[in-house]
Amino acid sequence: MKAFVPTGRADTPVALADVPEPRPRANEALVKVEAFSVDRGETFQLERPRPDWRPGKDIAGMVVQAAADGSGPANCRRVVGHPPAGGWAEYVAVPTDSLAELPDAVTTVQAAGLPLAGLTALRLLRAAGPVAGKRLLLTGASDGVGHYLTELAAGGGAEVTAVTGSPERGRRLSELGATEVVQDINDAQGDFDLVLESTGGDQLTLALSRLARRGTLVWFGQASRRPVTLDFFDFFTGPESATLRHFHYADSDTPYGTDLAVLVRLVATGRLHPQIGRVADWAETAGTLTDLRDRRVRGKAVLTVA
Known part of the structure; x- marks a missing residue:
């Protein structure tokens, strides 16, 4: 073959x-x-x-x-x-x-x-917990994972701010439910209960600084391919009781097929595009x-x- x-x-x-x-x-x-x-x-x-x-x-x-x-x-x-x-x-x-x-x-x-993008988005939100009513910041939002995350999180009741490389790349995210689309983390308004970070490099440090009290940052990607330097003294003096978590989509007790069936059902019923x-x-x-x-x-x- x-x-x-x-x-x-x-x-x-x-x-x-x-x-x-x-x-x-x-x-x-x-x-x-x-x-x-x-x-x-x-x-x-x-x-x-x-x-x-x-x-x-x-x-x-x-x-x-x-x-x-x-x-x-x-x-x-x-x-x-x-x-x-x-x-x-x-x-x-x-x-x-x-x-x-x-x-x-x-x-x-x-x-x-x-499969890969959809499974990542579904399992990432499952790991993050309930998102209804939460302010969510998503970096690297214009790739396949970002589209799924935006639609699923917005559908779950989150107020999503998406960070993209250009306004053109972010236009579809607004249609999928993003409340705000920005090109720089520094332009995002306010602090966030949940940050989903996929860029790495200095962007992770910036994203970490945008957490609200008791907020959580989930790090799931390294799209920039630049190393991350974290000053944990800054972290300890930053948002009170904040959490930093690493995520990999394959670390799940649910078989791929089970979660693929969920994604297929969401597409078939018009809830995921x-x-x-x-x-x-x-x-x-x-x-x-x-x-x-x-x-x-x-x-x-x-x-x-x-």
Whole structure:
């Protein structure tokens, strides 16, 4: 079968190659991939790819071989999945607890844009606790995770202030429920009960200073790729009883498939709207990756498999 493999080159980070078709384990289904999405974090991994690693964690398609142990979707069911790797291919083996079935109301392209960004947003808000009535500051808000976070948090009753690189990148966030969109943390009005920080570098220190008394900052990303320097003496003399927490989406007791089913249901009922910034044939994967790395794509980028 055909699959994308890393090249180690910045201009063309992946190339199509012939690879063996997956041999699913007993608890895995074989999925014919119809669409997959790419994430900016994967562009960083492709700079120094691990030996024998193939990228791809966000896929949607059809089950062509159900799991041998009887778990998961049956043959010919449309699904969205979050495999450990190898999803940028014609076929991928996916653990059945990392799959969710798709209703007719959710397209394959919409579904492909859900897994990593959607799971991160859903689990981040779950970790943050109830947001109704809280003032929430979100940095790096114009990427795929930021769109989902804004809509979910606003829908949950939070007053969301989103920080984006430009007014154009923030316009859709206002439509999704953001109360305020700013281009600099210093322009955000007031203090915040909850800060969701994904940029790192000096932005984390600035965001930490905007916490209200007993506020919480959840650090979930390092998009700037700059090191963070924290002066804990400043932290101790800052907002009283503030909390700083690190978050990673994979640290959850809930299977991926269970949370994917939640996201699919929200999309099907019109309560969540995947922001697909680009849809292209998978022949354009390498160019899409460089555009995503260089921030020329807003929202999610989805590639369709011919």
